[in-house]
Amino acid sequence: MSATLVLGGARSGKSAYAERMAQASNKEVVYVATSRAGDAEMAARIAHHREQRPGHWRTVEEELALASVLRAHCAPQRLVLVDCLTLWLSNLMFCDGRAWPEVGEVTLPERFHQERAALLELLDGGAAGDIVFVSNEVGMGIVPWGAVSRCFADEAGRLNQAVAARADHAVFVAAGLPLVLKGSAC
Numbered sequence: 001m002s003a004t005l006v007l008g009g010a011r012s013g014k015s016a017y018a019e020r021m022a023q024a025s026n027k028e029v030v031y032v033a034t035s036r037a038g039d040a041e042m043a044a045r046i047a048h049h050r051e052q053r054p055g056h057w058r059t060v061e062e063e064l065a066l067a068s069v070l071r072a073h074c075a076p077q078r079l080v081l082v083d084c085l086t087l088w089l090s091n092l093m094f095c096d097g098r099a100w101p102e103v104g105e106v107t108l109p110e111r112f113h114q115e116r117a118a119l120l121e122l123l124d125g126g127a128a129g130d131i132v133f134v135s136n137e138v139g140m141g142i143v144p145w146g147a148v149s150r151c152f153a154d155e156a157g158r159l160n161q162a163v164a165a166r167a168d169h170a171v172f173v174a175a176g177l178p179l180v181l182k183g184s185a186c
Contacts, residue, residue, distance in 0.1 A: 013176030067118035085135035
């Protein structure tokens with residue numbers, strides 16, 4: 001197994017870069033979409049992404065159980081592209097439908113901890129085939145206002161660090177240009 005983390009800001013070109021990697025691999029591609037269409041604008045974004053992907057790629061939509069999907073779809077001659085970890089993280093933070101406090105301590109749902117641990121355990125144990133993770137780098141701006149936003153930024157940073165530590169390659173994309181952080185150029 002080879003794992004690659006592709007990081008970048010909003011509209012940095014990270015997804016396009018990861019998709020070019022997948023296309024160049026000459027492997028069967030399974031695209032794992034973690035987004036949920038919570039409103040019309042997001043539904044339009046999802047539809048646009050679907051239209052952009054090659055028709056022969058298999059798409060699996062999964063908002064929460066990422067490790068289970070990876071276990072089911074990773075194979076030696078297959079590349080699984082996960083887009084994106086930060087949407088998945090957000091889904092997990094809000095998976096139990098709770099009302100979040102404006103101020104004060106934020107307590108994450110138990111499923112958040114279970115699914116995060118399952119993903120990292122999968123990466124520690126190795127999976128057949130290649131995995132490319134796309135994730136947002138959210139820690140380069142100001143500290144967010146509000147406990148929930150700070151919690152998200154903290155957890156996204158921790159997740160990116162944990163995945164990068166386990167990945168063979170890490171690439172930061174800005175303005176569509178890749179900067180290799182770990183491993184060789186992909």
